[in-house]
Amino acid sequence: MFEADGTQTEIEYELTLLSRYHALARQRGGQKLDRSAYLILARLELEPPMSLKELSEAFRLDISTINRQVGAxxxxxxxERLADPDGGAARKITPTRAGLDQLHEDRDLNRRGIGTVLDGWSDEDVVELRNVLARFNSDVERLEGRSWPRPFGEWRPNEN
Incomplete structure (x- = not known):
């Protein structure tokens, strides 16, 4: 196990800044979705319609919190809420075309912002950043015992 407390402290600080900069980019960039809306729509884009309970479990949030966010x-x-295609009693949540369009607009703004930051980085450095972030997130998911869907497949080391 890695025991460099100073380095772990620095990593924690850098992750804190990363979340701050991401939030600031959303405010400056003209994004229309708040963080919870963006994450819910991104999850629903990759999965079949989900019930409030399934969303609550996926996000590890109280069902009343998810219900409020979905209501907004x-x-x-x-x-929109649909009847369960499998015949269950719970209604399923699915994104509308307008929801996916807004998600894609916000995602494009985020990508352009990332591109501005990475302008001048070597291709190797960009791939290394992607790999380290993917590995970090995959390890968090492994430790939590739940994975997050990815549109480009599961992360594997040394992918270019």
Whole structure:
């Protein structure tokens, strides 16, 4: 096990700054979705329709919190509730075309912002950053015992 407390402290600090900069980019960049809306829509884009209970479990949030967040998305026309296609009693949440369009617009703004930061980085450095972030997130998911869907497949070491 890695025992460099000073390095772990520095990593914690850098991750804190990363989350701060991501939030600031959302405020400056013209994104329309708040963090919870973005994450819910991104999850629903990759999975079949999900119930409030399934979303609650996926996000590890109280069902009342997810219900409130989904309700805000529903009022904006970004998600809709459907009858369970498998015949269950719980209604399923699915993104609307408007919700996916807004998610894609916000994602494009995020990508352009990332591109601005990475301008001038070597291709190797960009791939290394991607690999380290993917490994970190995959290890968090492994430790929590739940994975997060990825549109480009599961992360594997040394992928270019």
């Amino acid at each position: 998305l529903e009022r904006r026309g970004y998600v």
